[in-house]
Amino acid sequence: MAAKAAREAEVDEFGALEEKIHRTVELLKAAREARVQAERELVRLRGRRSGNDGEAAALRRELIDLRREREEVKARVERILKQIDQLTANES
DSSP, X not given: OHHHHHHHHHHHHHHHHHHHHHHHHHHHHHHHHHHHHHHHHHXXXXXXXXXXXXXXXXXXHHHHHHHHHHHHHXXXXXXXXXXXXXXXXXXO
């Protein structure tokens, strides 16, 4: 009887160990799938970022051009205002 109880205890322990191994394998599968999905997302985001980097560089160039153009327009307006001042000063 004791031998039978010992064998049943061993079978129960083996079954519990088998269940733990099964759960560990399932967790490992889930972790691997999560890693694959994370790597795909990383590739997607890197692609988006590189597109955004190019767009940002283009916007920086455009901003520089617009600032330069604004300074040129400002200088032209100041020259015109000086000419107007000189004309009105001569009329007085």
